[in-house]
Amino acid sequence: MPTFTSNTAQINFQTFGDQSNPAIIFSNSLGTNYSMWQPQIEFFKSNYFIICYDTRGxxxxxxxxxxxxxxxxxxxxxxxxxxxxxxxxxxxxxxxxGITGQWLAQHYPDRFNYVIVCNTAAKIGSENTWLDRANLVREQGLLPIASTAAGRWFTDPFIQSNPTIVAKLSNDLGAGSPEGYASCCEALAKADVREDLSKIRIPVLIIAGQQDPVTTVEDGLYMQHNIPGSQLFEINASHISNLEKADDFNRAIQKFIV
Incomplete structure (x- = not known):
């Protein structure tokens, strides 16, 4: 796997498709890695240059x-x-x-044609909750978090009918870096892009899971109301909607970027 150095981290990444095509870069959720984007890689790689990377940690x-x-x-x-x-x-x-994408849309609008932010919010959770989780992971490792992750990530019907997918994501979380996970929790504790949402001037698509207990449709509506010209697509899924409803997710993005 290729890597490069960014601010003292070695970032693992992979590309798919023809580099002469328009580029799409995919950014993973907390506790996962770039393999979570496999349905999107397969769907888009014929017409786009796909870049996937593992977030630091x-x-x-x-x-x-x-x-x-x-x-x-x-x-x-x-x-x-x-x-x-x-x-x-x-x-x-x-x-x-997704909150990384909002920050990028605010600070580097010239580098992106479109920004798609999924199952996210302009402020995710509370500072104390994230700091408590960071402390827990540093003390006990990732296995306690991994053992309960599926219920936060997917609906019960999906968990029952897709045990292999659910097990892989849970196992990946459990095998991850406690320090990396905790440090990203600390980033999320402070992350708040609400103040500058109205300054975003590039096209933004917001995908919100109707059954997402972590980042709700209401969070999506808040972003839509504050980002000029943004679009909201509600998807009948929980938090990892790109896997739970991959076809709907892919079609929504395709319609937006064509």
Whole structure:
């Protein structure tokens, strides 16, 4: 797997498709890695140049000593585009990747044609909740978090009918870096992009899961009301909607970026 250095982290990434095609970069959620985008890789790679990466502290990317912040996570994306010599791309991020996308739309609008933010919010959860989770993971590791993740990520029918997918994501979380996960929790504790949403001037698609207990449709409506010209697509799924309703997810993005 190729890697590059961004602000002391070795970022693991992979590309798919023809680099002469328009580029789409995908950003994973907390506790996952770039393999979560497999349905999107397969769907889009014929017509787009797909870039997937493991957020610092996740997957095969390294986990330098934290805490991290949202600016650091966003700069990793820009540094990856620079590394690949790509001047402009489409960005798609879910949950943690989605708030990273909002930051990028605010600070680097010239680098993106479109930004898609999924199952996310302009402020995710509370500072104390994230800091408590960071402390828990540093003390007990990731297995306690991994053992309950499926219920936050997917609806019960999906869990029952797709045990292999659910087990892989849960196992990936359990095998991850506690320090990397905790440091990203600390980034999310402080991450708040609400104040500058109205300054975004590039096209934004918001995908919100109707059964998402983590980032709700109401969070999606807040972003839509505050980002000029943005569109909201509600999807009948929980938090990892790109896997639970992959076909609907892919069609929504395709319609938006064509």
């Amino acid at each position: 996740h997957g095969k990317s390294t986990a330098p000593q934290g805490p991290y912040n949202l600016e650091l996570l966003g700069e990793d994306v820009i540094n990856l585009l620079n590394h690949l010599e790509i001047s402009k791309a489409i960005f798609c991020g879910i949950s943690m990747g």
